[in-house]
Each structure stands twice: as C-alpha cells, then as structure tokens.
Amino acid sequence: MEPVEDCAPAGAEEGSGPSAAQRRAEVRRRKLLMNSEERMNRIVGYGKNDGDGSPARRAVEPRFHLDLERSEPWSSPVSTKRLSPFLSEAGETAERRGPPLPDSRDGLGSTGTTEGDLPGGVRQRARGNVAGDEHTRSPRKGVQKYLSRFDDALKLRSQMASEKTAQESSSDSEELDSFRVFRLIGSAVLALFVRLFVCKYLSIFAPFLTLELAYMGLYKYFPKVEKKAKTTVLTAALLLSGIPAEVISRSMDTYRKMGDVFADLCVYFFTFILSHEVLVLLGSEAP
Amino acid sequence: MAAGYSWFLVLGSVFLCNLVKSLLPSVSTFLSKVLQKDAEQETEMKSEIQEMRKELSSISMKDEFARYARLERKINKMTDKLKTHVKSRTAHQAKIKWIVNIIFYILQAALMISLIWKYYADPVTVVPSKWIAPLERLVAFPSGVAGGVGITCWLIVCNKVVAIILHAVS
Numbered sequence: 001m002e003p004v005e006d007c008a009p010a011g012a013e014e015g016s017g018p019s020a021a022q023r024r025a026e027v028r029r030r031k032l033l034m035n036s037e038e039r040m041n042r043i044v045g046y047g048k049n050d051g052d053g054s055p056a057r058r059a060v061e062p063r064f065h066l067d068l069e070r071s072e073p074w075s076s077p078v079s080t081k082r083l084s085p086f087l088s089e090a091g092e093t094a095e096r097r098g099p100p101l102p103d104s105r106d107g108l109g110s111t112g113t114t115e116g117d118l119p120g121g122v123r124q125r126a127r128g129n130v131a132g133d134e135h136t137r138s139p140r141k142g143v144q145k146y147l148s149r150f151d152d153a154l155k156l157r158s159q160m161a162s163e164k165t166a167q168e169s170s171s172d173s174e175e176l177d178s179f180r181v182f183r184l185i186g187s188a189v190l191a192l193f194v195r196l197f198v199c200k201y202l203s204i205f206a207p208f209l210t211l212e213l214a215y216m217g218l219y220k221y222f223p224k225v226e227k228k229a230k231t232t233v234l235t236a237a238l239l240l241s242g243i244p245a246e247v248i249s250r251s252m253d254t255y256r257k258m259g260d261v262f263a264d265l266c267v268y269f270f271t272f273i274l275s276h277e278v279l280v281l282l283g284s285e286a287p
Numbered sequence: 288m289a290a291g292y293s294w295f296l297v298l299g300s301v302f303l304c305n306l307v308k309s310l311l312p313s314v315s316t317f318l319s320k321v322l323q324k325d326a327e328q329e330t331e332m333k334s335e336i337q338e339m340r341k342e343l344s345s346i347s348m349k350d351e352f353a354r355y356a357r358l359e360r361k362i363n364k365m366t367d368k369l370k371t372h373v374k375s376r377t378a379h380q381a382k383i384k385w386i387v388n389i390i391f392y393i394l395q396a397a398l399m400i401s402l403i404w405k406y407y408a409d410p411v412t413v414v415p416s417k418w419i420a421p422l423e424r425l426v427a428f429p430s431g432v433a434g435g436v437g438i439t440c441w442l443i444v445c446n447k448v449v450a451i452i453l454h455a456v457s
Contacts, residue, residue: 181455184451199418203417203418203419203420203421204418204419205419205420205421205422262447263447263451266443266444266447266448266451267447267448267451269444270444270445270448273294273412273414273436273441273444276412276414277294277295277412
C-alpha cells in the first residue's frame with residue numbers, strides 16, 4: 001500500500017525539516033488529484049463493500065471534511081465538517097458519504113498521515129490545483145504555528161523544571177526585602193498607637209488606609225528589588241493560551257501588591273486585637 | 288475565663304500547625320532512616336564497586352582480557368543492583384514523606400474543623416462595634432455578634448501572621 005510506504009520513510013525522515021515535509025505533501029497532493037475517487041473510497045471506507053448497504057447512514061450521518069488550518073491538529077479531526085467538497089462529489093458519485101469516526105481515523109492512518117507532514121489530518125481535494133496551492137500554504141502556516149507552540153511548551157517545561165530544582169535548593173520563595181519589613185513593622189506600630197489613642201474616636205481601618213496610601217508614596221524611596229518572574233504551571237498555561245507576557249507580568253505584579261496589602265492588614269488587625277487583649281488583661285488585674 | 292482566652296487558643300493551635308508543617312521534611316527524613324532496613328547494604332555495595340574499579344584499572348585489558356571482562360561484568364552487575372536498591376530506597380522515602388504529609392493535613396483539617404465547630408456561634412473576642420466599622424459584619428462572621436471577631440476571620444489573620452513570623456525566623 002502506498003500510504004503505508006509513505007508512512008515509514010516519513011516517520012524516519014521526520015527530523016529532516018519542512019522541505020522534506022513539503023515534498024511529501026506535494027507528492028501526496030498529486031496522488032490525490034490523480035486518483036481522487038479511489039482515494040476517497042479508501043479513506044471513507046465504503047465503496048465496493050458498502051456501496052448500497054446503508055441508506056440510513058447516508059441520510060443521517062453528516063459529511064466530513066478535515067481541515068489542515070486547525071490550530072489544534074490533534075483534536076478530533078472529524079469534528080470539523082465542511083460540506084462543500086463532499087457535496088460536489090456526492091453529486092458525482094453515490095458512494096461518497098460521511099463515515100463513522102473510527103473508520104475515518106483508520107482510513108487517515110492508513111493514508112500515511114504523519115506528525116511532521118500533516119498534523120491536521122488529510123485534506124480531501126476534489127478541486128483543481130489553484131485551491132490546492134492556497135491550501136498547502138495554510139497547512140504550512142498551521143504546521144509552523146503548531147511547531148512554534150510546541151517549542152514554546154518544551155522551553156517552558158524545561159524552565160519550570162530548572163526553577164523547581166533551584167527553588168528546592170534555595171528553599172525561599174519570597175524574600176522579605178527592606179520595604180516589606182518596613183511595611184509590616186509600620187502596620188504593627190500603627191495598630192498599637194491606634195489602640196492606645198485613636199480607636200475611641202474613629203474606626204481602626206481609617207488609619208490603616210491612610211498608612212497604605214503613605215506606603216504607596218514611600219515605595220520609590222526604597223531600593224527596588226528585582227523580583228524574578230517565576231514560571232509556574234499557571235503562567236506557562238497562560239503564555240501558551242496566547243495571553244501576552246506583559247499582561248501576565250502586570251497581573252502578577254498587581255496580585256503581589258494586593259498580597260502585600262493583605263499581609264499589612266492581617267498584621268495590623270492582629271496587633272490591634274493582641275494589644276487590646278493585653279490591655280484588658282492588665283486592666284482586669286490592676287487593683 | 289475560657290471564653291476570654293479563645294483567641295489565644297486559636298492562635299496557639301495555628302502556631303502549632305504551622306510549626307509542625309515547617310518541621311515535616313525533617314520528620315519524614317528521620318522516619319525513613321528509622322524504617323529503612325537495609326541501609327548499610329548500599330554503602331557496602333558502593334565500597335565493593337569502588338574496590339573492583341580499582342582492581343579493574345590495575346588489570347591490562349590486552350594481557351588478561353578474560354579476567355578484565357569478568358570483572359567488568361561483575362562491576363556492571365553490582366552497579367545495576369545498586370541502582371535498583373537506590374531506586375527502591377528513594378521510592379520508599381517518597382512514600383513515607385507522602386504518608387507523613389497526608390497524616391499531617393488530615394490532623395490539621397480535623398483541628399481547624401473542630402475549632403470552627405466550637406466557635407461557630409461565639410466570637411473569639413469582642414470589641415466595641417464602632418471600632419471595626421464598617422467591616423463589623425465581615426469580621427464577626429459567622430457568629431453575628433456585633434463587635435465580635437469571628438473564628439474564620441481570626442483563623443485567617445493568625446495563619447498569615449504566624450506564617451510571616453516563621454518565615455522571618457527561618
């Protein structure tokens with residue numbers, strides 16, 4: 001079988017680059033054009049055996065068309081359905097009908113679809129060479145896009161692995177820099193001050209908000225610590241889904257700032273309650 | 288009096304949990320060493336391989352090929368055995384670490400649930416409600432007492448503060 005023969009060298013020459021893949025795609029396209037009808041029957045899985053045997057299937061099952069322009073080639077290729085090529089051929093032959101999914105996949109496998117050549121599936125070509133040329137360009141784009149994303153995924157994976165080993169060796173995920181320490185101490189001191197002098201007159205959260213506003217202004221006077229952006233599973237997934245790195249880093253930065261404010265609030269409230277309880281205890285024990 | 292020190296009980300529990308969590312790696316390492324039965328065998332194999340390698344380096348391959356090949360085979364066999372042994376030891380250590388972590392998390396969850404159950408309706412401490420305005424409802428959740436500090440709020444605050452303190456200390 002020709003497709004099987006194509007499969008073996010294609011698999012072996014996977015590493016030779018897009019030129020070999022393009023050549024094989026071209027050869028395959030010519031074969032398709034020359035022998036479209038026979039190929040259709042072979043792929044579809046009907047023809048001599050099931051030519052008239054399943055009228056219900058013909059009526060119910062949709063026709064399918066596998067597209068190389070898909071961005072996710074390894075998802076089910078038969079889920080995308082285009083009617084026009086098959087509609088045109090259905091007028092010509094009565095044997096072209098949508099096959100059951102496993103058969104179509106088997107048919108595809110037997111026609112020699114390989115990872116390097118046609119990751120999206122086999123295109124059924126019934127038109128002339130003009131449409132074919134346009135379609136070979138878009139499969140190439142799709143292949144290149146897929147390969148670039150695959151490379152990105154591998155790089156991110158290695159980056160995550162190296163960061164994980166570095167983290168395990170260093171064992172410190174977030175260092176307390178000088179500004180953070182200043183914030184925490186400032187929050188605790190303010191809580192103490194508020195408990196002693198201010199809380200009878202207004203809410204304890206008002207001074208806290210004022211303190212946070214002051215911190216925003218004081219931030220620029222402290223040495224800035226370069227925080228290395230960690231590649232986690234979440235950031236890797238966001239990067240691969242197409243979200244720009246700039247957006248991700250800004251979101252992470254915002255999230256980090258919110259975490260700092262939350263930590264300040266926790267320290268402030270804790271110190272306030274603790275000082276209140278100590279004062280109550282001292283007050284109750286005082287004669 | 289017990290009600291007056293609820294906040295301290297919760298704080299102490301949270302501190303204990305976080306302290307034990309920071310000591311978990313040491314505990315699992317200690318347990319794996321204690322439970323490891325044939326730890327000495329590995330060192331013996333390593334020393335044996337080292338000696339055989341020394342002997343192999345002293346033998347000339349051209350002059351005593353048979354002896355060289357025999358010794359090399361022995362070294363390879365011993366190395367494979369050592370690798371298998373190291374793999375099983377590593378798997379054993381990982382298993383113990385996993386078990387210790389699971390036990391700890393179960394105990395921690397049980398402790399937290401029991402604390403929440405105990406102080407669901409009562410606040411851990413009470414302050415004048417105007418002090419914590421306008422967040423008095425949120426702070427008092429789920430007790431609903433005006434001016435009270437609810438168990439959930441206090442647990443979150445204690446967890447964060449204790450984590451910061453332990454992080455700074457370590």
